Amino acid sequence: MKKLIPVFSILIIFSFTAVAQEHPIPKRPVHTFSIVAWDSAGGEIGVAVQTHWFSVGSRVIWAEAGVGAIATQSFTDPAYGYFGLQLMRGGKTAKQALQALVASDPGEAVRQVAMVDVKGNVAAHTGSKCIYAAGHFVGKNYSVEANLMLNDKVWPAMSKAFESTKGNLTERMLAALDAAQGVGGDIRGRQSAAILIVKDKSTGRPWADKVVDLRVEDNPEPLKELRRLVQIHRAYEHMNKGDDAIEHNDVDAALREYGAAEAMFPDNLEMKFWHAVALVNIGKVDQSLPLFKEIFAKDTNWATLVPRLPASGTLTADDATIKKIISVAPKK
Secondary structure, three states: OOOHHHHHHHHHHHHHHHHHHHOOOOOOOOOOEEEEEEOOOOOOEEEEEEEOOOOHHHOOEEEEOOOEEEEEEEOOOOHHHHHHHHHHHOOOOHHHHHHHHHHOOOOHHHEEEEEEEOOOOEEEEEOOOOOOOOEEEEEOOEEEEEOOEOOOOHHHHHHHHHHHOOOOHHHHHHHHHHHHHHOOOEOOOOOEEEEEEEOOOOOOOHHHOEEEEEEEOOOOOHHHHHHHHHHHHHHHHHHHHHHHHHHOOOHHHHHHHHHHHHHHOOOOHHHHHHHHHHHHHOOOHHHHHHHHHHHHHHOOHHHHHHHHOHHHOOOOOOHHHHHHHHOOOOOO
16 A cells, blocks of 8 residues: 555645646635644644634635644635645645645745644645735644734744643634734734544544534634634533433433533523433433423423424323423413
């Protein structure tokens, strides 16, 4: 297989060159600041970004479990993301992949690209014509990069925040973005943000390999909104763990997970509803009734939903149990 890698790489680079020549350089820069990183403890790979441009996550950030992560920005070319991952998947390091694509790009002077592979190798490129203030810093297992900044303090602040913040990869990357904004950020302002984190090993099911995949497309405070979405994401992770615990007949663990989710979002009726349904399914009908009563008092549509669930197997309850549940709904 090793002998096939150079030929495979040549084909990818040839395809990249053809794409780069076919599509002219955009007239406007799409991106401002980002971070790519590999977590040596958990093995997760991620990329996060904020910009004054609509839907930055749809063009700038790329990641694949077991392969690497890429940020392609400034006068962005998404082909760096697509072909960069192909090269790393074929055995190239982040540095080798980036060097090959930059060398084949007639527009490299206006590109800013960073790559990290699954082994923690990192590489970055800031073209000579990226709009000031522009630059990057490659640290251990990560790179921070920015262009079109208010000042040149942005990427050093990102580096410091990432290295000094405790917690998981998500927290550290968000801290880097906050630090960038804190020292001035994009000279144009802010509009969208995104974060994508994948597992260290591929399961062969890309949809199952994403740890976090969140986007803020258009918001006056994209980083605040991104943090809010991350919090919601964590709450639903607790719900999912609760469901898994139910499947394994671990009732205590399930109730802990459901409780943790609801504590994070006490006004979320859906979390309470499925918690109550789970209680019924494990035979704790009386314990479910206060939850159902609270939910129905705020929205009677949930009471209408209850009788529809047994047919799908979602709710294990006979007619008498369903009537008992419905009885706690407000009387019309």
